[in-house]
Amino acid sequence: MDLKIRTCEVFFKVLYWPYVKNRLQVTESDELRGTLMTSSKKERFLIAGVGALVGIVSVLLVFFGNPANMGFCIACFLRDTAGALGLHQTAAVQYLRPEIIGLILGSFFMALGRKEFAARGGSSPMTRFVLGFFVAIGCLMFLGCPLRMVLRLAGGDGNALWGLAGFVMGILCGIFFLNHGYSLKRTYKQSFPEGTVLPIIEVLLLVLLVTAPALLHFTEAGAGPGGNHAPLLISLCAGLILGALAQRTRLCMVAGIRDFVLFREWTMLLGFAAILVSAFVCNLLASFWNPGFTGQPLSHTDGLWNALGMLLAGFGCVLLGGCPLRQLILSGEGNTDSAVTVLGLLAGGAFAHNFGLASSAGGPTTAGKAAVVIGLAVVCLIACVNTFVPKKQG
Amino acid sequence: MKNTIKQLDARGLSCPEPVIMIRKAMMSQEKTYEMVVDNPVSRENVTRYAQHQGYLVTVKEQEGEYVLTMTKSAL
Numbered sequence: 234m235d236l237k238i239r240t241c242e243v244f245f246k247v248l249y250w251p252y253v254k255n256r257l258q259v260t261e262s263d264e265l266r267g268t269l270m271t272s273s274k275k276e277r278f279l280i281a282g283v284g285a286l287v288g289i290v291s292v293l294l295v296f297f298g299n300p301a302n303m304g305f306c307i308a309c310f311l312r313d314t315a316g317a318l319g320l321h322q323t324a325a326v327q328y329l330r331p332e333i334i335g336l337i338l339g340s341f342f343m344a345l346g347r348k349e350f351a352a353r354g355g356s357s358p359m360t361r362f363v364l365g366f367f368v369a370i371g372c373l374m375f376l377g378c379p380l381r382m383v384l385r386l387a388g389g390d391g392n393a394l395w396g397l398a399g400f401v402m403g404i405l406c407g408i409f410f411l412n413h414g415y416s417l418k419r420t421y422k423q424s425f426p427e428g429t430v431l432p433i434i435e436v437l438l439l440v441l442l443v444t445a446p447a448l449l450h451f452t453e454a455g456a457g458p459g460g461n462h463a464p465l466l467i468s469l470c471a472g473l474i475l476g477a478l479a480q481r482t483r484l485c486m487v488a489g490i491r492d493f494v495l496f497r498e499w500t501m502l503l504g505f506a507a508i509l510v511s512a513f514v515c516n517l518l519a520s521f522w523n524p525g526f527t528g529q530p531l532s533h534t535d536g537l538w539n540a541l542g543m544l545l546a547g548f549g550c551v552l553l554g555g556c557p558l559r560q561l562i563l564s565g566e567g568n569t570d571s572a573v574t575v576l577g578l579l580a581g582g583a584f585a586h587n588f589g590l591a592s593s594a595g596g597p598t599t600a601g602k603a604a605v606v607i608g609l610a611v612v613c614l615i616a617c618v619n620t621f622v623p624k625k626q627g
Numbered sequence: 628m629k630n631t632i633k634q635l636d637a638r639g640l641s642c643p644e645p646v647i648m649i650r651k652a653m654m655s656q657e658k659t660y661e662m663v664v665d666n667p668v669s670r671e672n673v674t675r676y677a678q679h680q681g682y683l684v685t686v687k688e689q690e691g692e693y694v695l696t697m698t699k700s701a702l
Contacts, residue, residue, distance in 0.1 A: 420639045
């Protein structure tokens with residue numbers, strides 16, 4: 234009997250050797266640090282797991298009908314939504330994307346369940362609207378939000394490398410201002426109903442989509458990216474699940490690189506990497522992997538403007554505190570500033586198509602280039618004003 | 628290391644601003660910092676940063692706000 238117990242003890246000691254070794258060495262604070270390390274390890278597993286799931290679901294959505302390398306693209310999907318609501322008339326990109334509705338509502342329910350729903354706002358909403366607007370312009374120059382940039386890379390689209398380079402540069406610009414005291418000022422508590430306005434609008438849009446789709450503008454099948462979409466229920470569920478998980482893990486495409494540069498904190502970067510790797514593997518398995526620069530789906534080969542578009546997007550996103558995906562998630566948590574940002578993204582998407590600013594497979598337009606340059610100037614101005622203009626105390 | 632408590636108010640600020648605030652404050656090498664934040668994201672991020680800097684962190688929740696007390700362990 235004694236021998237049995239002894240064997241078990243040895244067995245467990247071997248199994249948990251790293252832990253046992255720590256226990257044998259140590260002071261109280263080391264032990265505490267040990268438990269803290271374990272909790273941050275758990276967090277890293279969680280974020281890597283969710284990142285991997287985002288990659289898998291994105292490729293599945295393409296498999297079920299979404300445009301190539303576009304399982305998710307927040308900028309494109311908001312642009313399609315703007316089209317469906319008649320805010321722009323480009324017939325090729327009109328569809329009320331259920332993924333957007335799902336992401337916001339998934340986050341909303343998860344936040345309610347975790348008692349993290351908090352209606353807040355008042356941190357320079359108009360400035361955020363303008364930033365959201367120009368982030369959309371930058372994304373539509375590149376043809377994808379930061380999430381689609383990762384998915385494009387995972388699909389073999391070499392043009393996204395230019396985008397990534399610009400994106401990192403944009404984040405570095407934003408970090409410069411953050412380090413010098415950039416702030417859009419404090420948020421304040423709002424009433425509960427105020428925080429639920431955007432989620433309720435999303436529910437109404439869903440009702441409209443299900444019961445009266447004839448009222449909306451939809452791209453006909455085969456007539457453009459808006460015509461390519463997964464079945465409604467699949468899109469909605471994908472959005473709901475990932476919205477909930479993104480709320481739980483705070484997944485953000487900008488925060489990964491930003492926090493690594495600012496604090497050498499790489500937890501969020503792990504999510505970024507996990508999406509890239511898992512989407513890459515899934516693309517290989519589904520035979521979607523198609524490496525190269527030319528002939529890539531829904532992209533153009535103008536390296537400079539791919540980079541400048543994402544520079545504008547990355548810069549703007551750092552000033553906003555998160556990528557377009559994160560803005561959707563925050564708006565579901567009751568953050569009305571993020572809800573205003575989402576409206577800015579929507580307006581930017583509509584403008585981009587009303588005034589020919591969005592690129593196409595043929596390349597960027599002259600008007601689009603001008604808009605990106607103006608966007609960079611405006612974002613710089615916003616950054617300077619909110620960093621260097623002296624603030625009143627209080 | 629100074630034997631004082633430095634208090635910081637990061638209510639209403641969204642990440643990464645509270646973390647930048649604590650990082651700047653920690654340059655003054657106080658023994659203890661007390662920071663009030665009002666959202667779980669800031670609570671998690673500030674806690675993680677302070678722990679990486681070798682501070683012990685305790686969190687008290689008061690009516691939707693969190694008071695983080697960060698103390699450098701005497702090593």
